[in-house]
Amino acid sequence: MAKEPRPVEELSIWKDAQAMMKKARAEGIETVHERLQQQTPHCKFCELGVSCRICTMGPCKITPKAPRGVCGADADVIVARNFGRFIAGGSAGHSDHGRDLIEVLEAIVEGDTKDYSISDENKLRAIAAEVGVETEGREIMDVARDAVEVFFGDFGSRKKQVAFLSRVPEKRRQIWDRIGMTPRGVDREIAEMMHRTHMGCDNDAPNTMVHAARTSLSDGWAGSMIGTELSDVIFGTPTPSMSEANLGVIKEDKVNLLVHGHNPVVSEMVLAAAREPELIKEAEALGAKGINVAGLCCTGNELLMRQGIPMAGNHLMTELALLTGAVEAVVVDYQCIMPSLVQIAGCYHTRFIDTAQKARFTGAIHYDIHPHNAMEQARDIVRLAIKAYAERDASRVDIPCEPVKLMTGFSNEAVIGALGGSLTPLVDAIKAGDIRGAVGIVGCNNPKFQQDSMNVGLAKELIKKDILVLATGCVTTAAGKAGLLVPEAIEMAGPGLKKVCGSLGIPPVLHYGSCVDNSRILQLCAALANEIGVDISDLPVGASSPEWYSEKAAAIGLYAVASGIYTHLGHPPNILGSETVTNIATSGLEDLVGASFVIEPDPVKTAELFDERIKSKRKALGLSE
Incomplete structure (x- = not known):
């Protein structure tokens, strides 16, 4: 018997999403919410992390009557192995993104491309100097060539540490060295994790968890950080600008292309082509008033940050954007792309186009x-x-709203520039208590949550408490639609944050980029710690991924914790079947690295937890409330 669908008001806080869900049901088009209902109840063994299928003596599942798998592994070992492989998958995704950017820079250096170039030479020289490349008096292509070699080296097995550890406070590096957590090479840590979790290898859960942290750090301080920094070098370092968000950015009178995925290497070229006069004339010849490019998920964030391109939606809006009936093409690269988009595109005139060999879609x-x-x-x-x-059916077009404004482009360089060239004014504002602390709210949507209820709810609660919020990834569109990414949002903030942000003309929630750009937040925390002369774990900061779902989000959360940042998740990873692993994540890591995970599904309670944490860190630093 089919389950009765849930009311759309329970599925999303957004009117545009609710309108498209109703349209989908009226047209008989299945979305993620119907498929979630079909898949529930979920397998309890998988939810707890106590099922194992890494060899063919199994698959095994742990129960009170069968406490060990065929090989003898208990719940602790099985959960730790599963979690370690989960982290390896997430670290591989973001780090492979970084590798793609190195390859583009290499093509520029070698003269193998006319389509890409170095847009920010000053940034290239700056980051090259940070990683030990000689820059004084040298041609930019010579600097770039040496930087390529250093960054490719960060993926290998011959180094003792990745290059950007030059940014990490000395106290933090000593902690990692002491416990064997220093990241040496992206591919090395991922390969070692796969080896450790092979049957008959690492059968000590705490030891596996330490290497999981090391693997995630290779992503945060190498793979992701390289991806962010080289995207700036090639496409330009973001600076503040205004744009728009929600399904209203799709235009009824234009040819609409949506770019989706994570890698700006593709989407930047699509945007450049869409701006060419010849192609615009071709669109006008068919009766359109131009070509409109809008973003979905993180490749949308990349274009939003650098080009001001509007955001049509985040993860749970991707299917719904096609239901407007006004999208001519969805162009995808990789990550967070639901295969269902091919089927939904087929219900309309929409072309679904994939562009990467590592992310092919049947029917695309x-x-x-x-x-x-x-x-x-x-x-x-x-x-x-x-x-x-020319094939669009006007009778099926339904664009349910008008777009809302948002402010974007807050790279670290832009923030420091707005502060007059140094972090001192930010440190002074923190010392004075006008900014009591900061929290990065990052990541995804998950259909198990009412869409964006946690993302928006937590941001609103934090800024009331004079806690600055940095938003990345899918939280960006949520915060923008909620009116939190415009300077006028200071009216929702506490008095101190209102004063500081008002004086700078910025919102109390700053758009810090795509999910790979969480490395910007790591860099900022490290810079603040170095400025004050403390460890990252001493700072009044936190991180949160309230509605997360992906391996990448787990890797991000773990590299934040391992870097010393108290990190909230709206629901737990699949580790609850092991008391040992759960205790390591929620308390044991505090003793090792000065931070831990906390799980809480309520935004108000979560804000209170961050408030208490920030109070304790301020007190330890001798700062008043």
């Missing part, structure tokens, strides 16, 4: 984009979208 139109052919391929993609416009 494939374009194989590389540095040497990117612009040519992007033009073909835009032409395909223009042709699709």
Whole structure:
């Protein structure tokens, strides 16, 4: 018997989402919410992390009557192995993104591309100097060539530590060295995790968890950080600008292309092609008033930060954006792309286009984009979208709202520039208590939550308490739609935050980029700690991923904790079947690295937990409330 669908008001806080869910049901189109109902109740063994299928003596599951698998592994070992592989998957995703950016920079250096170039030479020289490359008096391509070698080296097995550990406070590096957590190479840590979790290898849960942390740190301080920094070098370092968000950014009178995924290497080229006068004329010849490019998820965040391109939605809006009936093409690269989009695109005139060999979708139109052919391929993609416009069924178009404004572009360079060139004014504001602390709210949507209820609810509660919020990833669109990413949002903030943000003309919630750009937050925390002369764990800061779902989010959370940042999750990873692993995550890591995870599904209670943590850190630093 089919389950009665839940009311759409329970599924999302947004009117545009609710309207499209009703349209989907009226047209008989299945979305993520219906599929979640079909999949529940979930397997309890999998939820607890006590099922194991890493060898064919099993699969095994741990119960009171069968407390060990065929090989003898108990719940602690099985849960730790499963979690370690989960972290390895997440670290691989963001770090492989970083590798792609190194390859583009290498193509620029070697003259293998005409489509990409170095946009920010000053930043390249700055980061090259940080990682030990000689920059004085040298040509930019020579500096870039040496930087390429250093960053490729961070993926290998021959180094004792990754290059950007030069940014980490000395106290933090000593902690990592003491417990064997210093990240040596991205691929090395991921490969070692896969080896450790092979049957008959690491059968000590705490030891596996330490290497899980090391693996995540190789992502945060190498793979992701390289991805962020080289994206700035190639496409430009973000500076503050205004844009828009929600389904209203899709235009009824234009050819609409949505870019989706995580890698700006593709989306930047699509945007550049869509701006070419010749292609705009082709669109106008079919009756359109131009070409409109809008973003979904993190590749949308990349374009939002650098180009001001509007955001159509976050993870749980991706299917619903197609239901407007006004999208000519969805162009994807990789990560967080639901295969269901191919089916939903097929219900309309929409072309679904994939662009990466590592992320092919059955039923998609494939374009194989590389540095040497990117612009040519992007033009073909835009032409395909223009042709699709002629097939649009106007009677099925429903764009449910008008867009809302948001402010974007808060890179660390932009923030420091706004502060007059140093972090001293920010430190002074923290010391004075006008900014009592800061929390990064990052990551995803999960259909197990009412969409964005936690993301928005927590942000609102924190800024009331004079706690600055930095938003990345899918939280960006949520905060923007809630009116939190405009300077006028200071009216929702406490008096201290209102004073500081008002004087700078910025919102109390700052858009800090895509989910790979959580490395910007790591860098900022390290810089603040170095400025004050303390460890990162001494700072009045925190991190949260309230509605997370992915391996990448778990890796981000773990590298935040391992870096000394108290981190909240709205629901637990699949580790509750092991008391040992659960206790390590929620308390034991505090003793090891000065931070831990906390699990709480209520935004008000979560804000109170952060408030208490920030009070204790301020007191330890000798700062008044």
